[in-house]
Amino acid sequence: xxxxxxxxxxxxxxxxxxxxxxxxxxxxxxxxxxxxxxxxxxxxxxxxxxxxxxxxxx
Numbered sequence: 001x002x003x004x005x006x007x008x009x010x011x012x013x014x015x016x017x018x019x020x021x022x023x024x025x026x027x028x029x030x031x032x033x034x035x036x037x038x039x040x041x042x043x044x045x046x047x048x049x050x051x052x053x054x055x056x057x058x
Contacts (some may be wrong), residue, residue: 009036009044012036012038012043018038018039019038019039019040020033020037020038022035022036022037023037023054030048030050031045031048031049031050032047032048033045033047033048034046034047034048042058043058044056044057044058045058050053
């Protein structure tokens, strides 16, 4: 069974030794790119468009 994003990133999000930021950039009113930045490095990207969404682990 595939783990949810929350389960996969629990260790990252709740590690007090890391700096975690979530950045969202809108390309239109309803479309955006959301990045998970850990210690200054983009580790995951979510791209939402009118035709669907794509998730990347970088």
